[in-house]
Amino acid sequence: MKPATFDYQRxxxxxxAVAALAELGGDARILAGGQSLMAVLNMRLAQPKRLLDxxxxxxxxxxxxxxxxxxxxAAATQASVEWRPRxxxxxxxxALAFPHISHFQIRNRGTVAxxxxxxxxxxxxxxxxxxxxxxxxxxxSKRRRTLEAxxxxxxxxxxxxxxxxxxxxxxxxxxxxxxxxxxxxxxMRHGDFAVCAVAAVADAKRLRIAVAGVADQAVARDFxxxxxxxxxxxxxEFAWSLEARDEPQASAALRRxxxxxxxxxxxxxxxxxxxxRT
Amino acid sequence: MSVLSRETLHVVTLQxxxxxxxxxxxxxxxxxxFLRHELGATGTHVGCEHxxxxxxxxxxxxxxxxxxxxxxxxxxxxxxxxxxxxxxxxVLGDLQAAFKRHHALQCGFCxxxxxxxxxxxxxxxxxxxxxxxxxxxxxxxxRCTGYTPIVAAVLDVARLxxxxxxx
Numbered sequence: 530m531k532p533a534t535f536d537y538q539r540x541x542x543x544x545x546a547v548a549a550l551a552e553l554g555g556d557a558r559i560l561a562g563g564q565s566l567m568a569v570l571n572m573r574l575a576q577p578k579r580l581l582d583x584x585x586x587x588x589x590x591x592x593x594x595x596x597x598x599x600x601x602x603a604a605a606t607q608a609s610v611e612w613r614p615r616x617x618x619x620x621x622x623x624a625l626a627f628p629h630i631s632h633f634q635i636r637n638r639g640t641v642a643x644x645x646x647x648x649x650x651x652x653x654x655x656x657x658x659x660x661x662x663x664x665x666x667x668x669x670s671k672r673r674r675t676l677e678a679x680x681x682x683x684x685x686x687x688x689x690x691x692x693x694x695x696x697x698x699x700x701x702x703x704x705x706x707x708x709x710x711x712x713x714x715x716x717m718r719h720g721d722f723a724v725c726a727v728a729a730v731a732d733a734k735r736l737r738i739a740v741a742g743v744a745d746q747a748v749a750r751d752f753x754x755x756x757x758x759x760x761x762x763x764x765x766e767f768a769w770s771l772e773a774r775d776e777p778q779a780s781a782a783l784r785r786x787x788x789x790x791x792x793x794x795x796x797x798x799x800x801x802x803x804x805x806r807t
Numbered sequence: 808m809s810v811l812s813r814e815t816l817h818v819v820t821l822q823x824x825x826x827x828x829x830x831x832x833x834x835x836x837x838x839x840x841f842l843r844h845e846l847g848a849t850g851t852h853v854g855c856e857h858x859x860x861x862x863x864x865x866x867x868x869x870x871x872x873x874x875x876x877x878x879x880x881x882x883x884x885x886x887x888x889x890x891x892x893x894x895x896x897x898v899l900g901d902l903q904a905a906f907k908r909h910h911a912l913q914c915g916f917c918x919x920x921x922x923x924x925x926x927x928x929x930x931x932x933x934x935x936x937x938x939x940x941x942x943x944x945x946x947x948x949x950r951c952t953g954y955t956p957i958v959a960a961v962l963d964v965a966r967l968x969x970x971x972x973x974x
Contacts, residue, residue: 530856530857531835531837531840531856532835532837533835534813534814534833534834534835535813535834535835536810536811536812536813536834537810537811537813537834537878537880538809538810538811563876563877563878564858564873564876567857567858567875567876567877567878568857568858568876570835571837571856571857571875571876572857579810580834580878582878582881584881585881608870612931628942631858631946632861632943632945632946633871633924633928633942633943633946634861634864634871634872634873634924634946635858635873635876635946637870637871637872637927638870638872638873638876638877718945719942719945720945720946
């Protein structure tokens with residue numbers, strides 16, 4: 530399978546990319562790591578007129594800690610975050626999730642922001658951004674705006690990004706002391722898209738659980754700190770609220786069961802790894 | 808920056824296993840096809856063309872990546888290593904020799920990609936566990952071996968390299 534024809538423009542800065550987007554809008558697509566987009570192009574599910582390649586922009590590949598956030602530029606690869614020596618302290622949830630994201634060879638080129646832009650309802654990085662209440666920094670030739678994850682994702686492979694905007698960066702809040710995390714996933718094979726994935730974040734007062742792979746986008750819900758049968762009941766109600774559908778690879782009943790079981794495991798791990806639990 | 812037109816062939820110049828090479832590519836040409844059809848480097852194999860099978864894995868500036876998920880024009884000016892670069896003057900490299908010793912290939916279709924992944928990964932993870940090796944290999948499909956001899960070969964190379972480093 531080969532892509533249809535397109536023009537190619539190397540955009541080594543956000544300024545160049547947004548200028549082209551201002552001119553072409555939805556006819557242009559940002560090519561970052563391409564680990565979702567190239568597959569889509571090869572299968573001709575998308576046929577943009579021009580690709581704007583930001584993959585060699587050093588400015589956009591920056592990953593830095595900035596006022597309590599891990600700021601990840603649009604061209605930064607997943608590997609550049611995954612192999613950070615202190616990731617398990619900075620963002621324990623991402624350290625748990627990365628091994629589930631496709632494969633080593635894909636994470637070497639795929640970008641964090643690209644996965645979030647693609648917004649696959651089964652993907653781990655959008656799930657983590659939502660669970661951790663991260664933000665997406667959008668930029669056009671006219672303005673910049675920052676959206677919370679919950680406002681950015683709007684449905685199956687769709688987001689609040691306008692055609693003239695690019696994601697300039699995404700940012701995850703660094704783990705606060707005392708917070709615990711859990712991540713669980715079931716997929717047909719290692720590295721495949723999740724049939725169901727659950728991220729849980731817990732502190733002294735709140736248990737936040739987010740689920741991917743069931744609804745048309747990742748869904749997060751906040752609970753008080755729960756355990757035992759109260760947790761089981763809450764997860765059961767959450768599972769039914771996601772309105773899972775029957776699909777060839779997994780029935781709705783299996784998906785509800787996965788939300789209950791993986792949700793319980795992730796929640797219990799998040800609660801158990803809080804360091805200041807009382 | 809200038810726009811490369813879809814209608815035009817563009818010159819792509821890169822380093823292939825230490826040698827400067829160049830060829831022509833339309834923007835939509837995949838790097839995997841450029842290597843095989845334009846440069847004649849057919850050691851890199853093409854399987855699924857959507858990043859799943861791993862047969863086309865090459866190293867770009869040292870990093871193992873899928874050649875089918877990258878455009879030839881994106882490789883301009885970069886350093887590529889493919890399976891053809893692993894043997895030195897006709898002598899198998901240590902990874903290749905271990906694969907032969909452990910019968911870690913049968914038809915060989917997946918092997919070129921696996922070797923390039925291992926070449927990058929073993930440089931980063933010097934003392935891997937079997938679980939880690941299997942996780943890295945999950946990015947490659949092999950329908951002949953059942954993976955067990957591949958895992959053994961990779962662990963053996965890691966051990967031999969550690970021993971050589973301490974010798």
